[in-house]
Amino acid sequence: MLTRKPPDARSDDSGAKEPAMSAEGEGGPDPRSRPRLPADLHRRLYRTMLTARLLDTEAVALQRQGVFPAYVSLRGQEAAQVGSAAAMDPQRDFAFPTYREMAVALTLGVDMVGYMASHRALWHGGLYDPMASRFAPINAVVGGPVPHAVGWALGEKLAGRTGCAVSYFGDGASSEGDVHEAMNLAGVMGAPVVFVCQNNRWALSVPNEGQIAGGSVAARAAGYGMPGTAVDGNDLAAVYTAVREALERARSGGGPSLVEALTYRAAPHSTSDDTSRYRDPREEREWAERDPLPRARAALEAAGRADAAFFDRAEAECRAEAERIRDGVSTAPEPPGSDLFTHVFREPTAELARQRRIWQEEVA
Amino acid sequence: MLTRKPPDARSDDSGAKEPAMSAEGEGGPDPRSRPRLPADLHRRLYRTMLTARLLDTEAVALQRQGVFPAYVSLRGQEAAQVGSAAAMDPQRDFAFPTYREMAVALTLGVDMVGYMASHRALWHGGLYDPMASRFAPINAVVGGPVPHAVGWALGEKLAGRTGCAVSYFGDGASSEGDVHEAMNLAGVMGAPVVFVCQNNRWALSVPNEGQIAGGSVAARAAGYGMPGTAVDGNDLAAVYTAVREALERARSGGGPSLVEALTYRAAPHSTSDDTSRYRDPREEREWAERDPLPRARAALEAAGRADAAFFDRAEAECRAEAERIRDGVSTAPEPPGSDLFTHVFREPTAELARQRRIWQEEVA
């Protein structure tokens, strides 16, 4: 009789739960400190992270001003999102986001006014073109889009094409049945999909301890016969490298993989949330020290890849970009009421036409 | 970055997929051949297996005669079912079956006429008393009852009692989201539940290869932080020992475990099924050599625990018992039509009373 021991969540092969600080953030002579990103890319992604941070801050402000009814901040997860999305080939691959992947959208070049329109409640799925952007409509069902990514990836394989799907989900989502069904399906079918779990430690008010039996999402991968990797999700290069490896594997017929990016939801779950009810502010302070943005900056500096002028310009240009998006979404026109009826079906029905007439006569 | 390799499904620590023949079936001087069951229990369980086999055979015949509209045979799984159920404490524990656990019911002392009534389509859940029998109503939703077992077990823990739940499910069920959610829940809550997966290699027409990514259900346990064990499911003593260990662990506060009993569905999925469409008869013949019933008999003989007289008497008595049950279920009265209305609610509604009157006037 062969007994499997539960994995030690902190042991080496199940993914460290306390993300080891990457040497990047500390400079120094440690050989691991050598940048794992090409210099150009490194600078570019830093700017994307910065824009995301600034736009996120604007969005929180817009909610306070009543422009957005609510907003879900990704603060603290910029490295996980930008690093993973940058590893994709935007010509071939396709991302399936949740509701918190703003920096993924930004990295993939999604129309950000259209993206943020979802937070202004102009249209649930956003007003960008998901097919042209290769970034599926914003999806609020936790776990729901994960099987979509597997289906898309399988479709790519069936067609003999080489694109990969990237499926984003959270630590909380890992408990949903859909995620299990999707991973097993991907494993059985050898679908070219990379599951990117942003473990930001919290699922609304529930911490990992109350969510993830065994302590590691990455460790689940073994049970599906796929590689599972836990990385420091606040280390831009580490995330980028892990996802890139997984994409290369998928692209060359090696099937699915799972990358768990260990990060932190630095902000409340949403602007309606009150973290004081359930988490210790000390934890937030601890994680503030691992903020991925200063870390990425320090890494650039340590590698001698950017000087003060670079950072000044980045700050100015990224801020301008964030403000452009902010202004764009703030002033975007509301969709006309007739849009209620326009997109329900491709082949319209008489009954819906009748209801549209009622709307026209009695509501519009 | 730490990469987990997919487990080799045939390697030692993820559970052998080809069940190693237990030495019991071969006799010989191998130290592993020493019986792992007390002699009395060994004889008793052999008789239970034999009754199950004979009753199963009667049931198939009843279907051919048109007494049962359909029947799902457990042929080949007697050791897995009898061994696991015998490890339970029927005073404290509670079993949550699927639709194929006839020999579990038999082992637990369930009223078998009431059990088989479900196959005669007298009442879907069976006509036995599930609460008194500590054996939940027959459940046809694949994966559906698994969370029930976790809830029951959690209830036991909350009450400070020491009972354990035993959750039965198949290899096919392991793909269902409910099973994942239930296992994660059990792990997070430390619920005293033993998950017994009877991997009979087939889920209707789909073999393990098309069902279980990674190849092993037992290997999934690690991802939930619980022990997972793959045992030769046709080895009565091995199943008994593994489930007993798991129950002892659960009972003493050690939380959930998973036991995967590797066995074989020797019969078609149900009497409506046609295996020639999807599986090689050679496979059936191979597995016939590992039939758990002759193996249990050989083990008794090898251990000098039973002689010809014992087997003759067992044959006669078990056959009589199987025939008693067969005759009982064949002649059991059909439930009255009013039963349609009797058990819908505990607190009846006027509307249902009205419908019952319609039934009385226009149907009965």
Place this chain on the structure above:
Amino acid sequence: MSPAATGRTGAEAPAPPATMREALNRALDEALAEDPATLVFGEDVGRLGGVFRVTDGLQQRYGEHRVFDTPLAEAAIAGMAVGLAMNGWRPVPELQFDGFAYPALDQIVNQIARMNYRSRGRAPMPVTVRVPSFGGIRAPEHHGESLEAVFAHVPGLKVAAPSDAPDAYRMLLQSIRSDDPVVFLEPKARYWDRGPGPSGPEAPGPEAPGELPVGASRVVRSGRHATLVAWGAMVHRCLRAAELAAEDGVDLEVVDLRWLKPIDAAGLAESVRRTRRAVVVHEAPLTAGLGGEVSALITEGAFSRLAAPVQRVAGFDVPYPAGPLEPQYLPTLDRILSAVQRTFGA
């Protein structure tokens, strides 16, 4: 009634009427106090006290064994309730939002609703599934859905939808005390309202629970010219419509259906036999909505008295929309009043 409960609802200085959130919280508090088998669980109901604070303070008061957070897994939440009930507990799970009840539907329909039947009464399911429901709060997708027609169709379930705070209190206690499974739909848009709806009769306070039996509707405004039938937040809107109609001399009766299964067919027929006209109003999409059932029941029960076909005013047959379109999707006062007019042949 338990000391804990009386301690909070007794003869102290008269407090302002509770909001619906507070009323529901009180009902849960009382249920936990009066029966140690009662358990409250779900996503974020423990430490956080629920996203709407309906379970606020309960974990502190009754401990982590009685009030607890679960993993994010709706099927498991509903499914564990089955096992808990089979082990003698009285589970009150919460599904965080209407739209996220779908992953739990298999367990609710195929398991919770049938276990008593399947076991021939041996395994009753005294389970109350709370679901913050309906729209009107400009929420994200899947946070404004109306699933009552789905639940009401399921044999073995009872379905409640209160419209104001005092009734929410009474109906929740009644549901939890019931030995049958109840799906309890809470109108999110009314969570912050105090007391009964405008023009509603002064409903009895929390001290007089359960005086209306399960399945009873109530007339929240009597009138002579037509009957409006609604539940949840739409009751309030119908009361507003009745006020406006009254200015034009049209005297509308408003029936708060309260129980969506069983439905008070007799009460509906009684009202419409008097008024001879009926309009049913709901947020859910029109087609196959519960308005069809209500319309059919009224027609069956009052056909010879009906002056006009029962009118239905409902959400359109479109997915629940985002912010600015929400008020155009939900039944407006104009649409309700137009429907009333149609019953007068206008």
Place this chain on the structure above:
Amino acid sequence: MSPAATGRTGAEAPAPPATMREALNRALDEALAEDPATLVFGEDVGRLGGVFRVTDGLQQRYGEHRVFDTPLAEAAIAGMAVGLAMNGWRPVPELQFDGFAYPALDQIVNQIARMNYRSRGRAPMPVTVRVPSFGGIRAPEHHGESLEAVFAHVPGLKVAAPSDAPDAYRMLLQSIRSDDPVVFLEPKARYWDRGPGPSGPEAPGPEAPGELPVGASRVVRSGRHATLVAWGAMVHRCLRAAELAAEDGVDLEVVDLRWLKPIDAAGLAESVRRTRRAVVVHEAPLTAGLGGEVSALITEGAFSRLAAPVQRVAGFDVPYPAGPLEPQYLPTLDRILSAVQRTFGA
């Protein structure tokens, strides 16, 4: 039309009319042949050819890439269809039985039905979800359920339920060719029947697909005294009831609704304006069943002509029962005829 398809339906020796299983199989075959983007998948649909053999031979003909078995996971089956559709495929997933559609419901309602809307028409969902449905075959629990009211309530879905083999063929091809998602409910009890129902008009053969538009009902028997409305296997039962009534000189019209969303409200009104009486018959439980919707639509469309309230004959509000009780649960000929009598004031 593809050579593969014509080869089997062309000018060879006249074959006996196909059973519904065979007709559906032919439609799938043709859909696979005519559009290489069509995929058929689900539990046991490949090697086995489906538990009812509806997909028999398709994997052999089109290969494991076009017709394949999935793991036992309904949410994944529906969910993968979304991704496949977004990648240009035309998925035709099967859910093995009605009762096992519940685990897929979240993906069907919250994803498949909404993706076109959510994406403002950028990500259409040409998905046809086949569900062997309804009762009447003395099957185990969860194998005799009627979910049409649930699906018909969902904005963004279309719902089909054919009643005989030629129509099943046409409607399935029409559904697969549609760019909107269709839930296709196949009446298991009719799988083995050949040709149109008794007394039904000789329906056009498979060679003339789709001549009725999506949403059209059809009169399968014309009559003057009352209209019976049904779908799936109940159409056949209504035709039998009409034969019996004819013996008593009562001339019943039978409308096969066919499309349960959109519903042919105009067709229903037209028929009942002529006959002045209507009975709707379905297997699903009465309360909140689609009969309520049909009753309301008829009442709205033909009120001034109605001689009596629309009658509903449905399954009782109880979980679908086992074997011997099944015939007592399903609408009987007696119940249908009694309801007709009630429309005559008897």
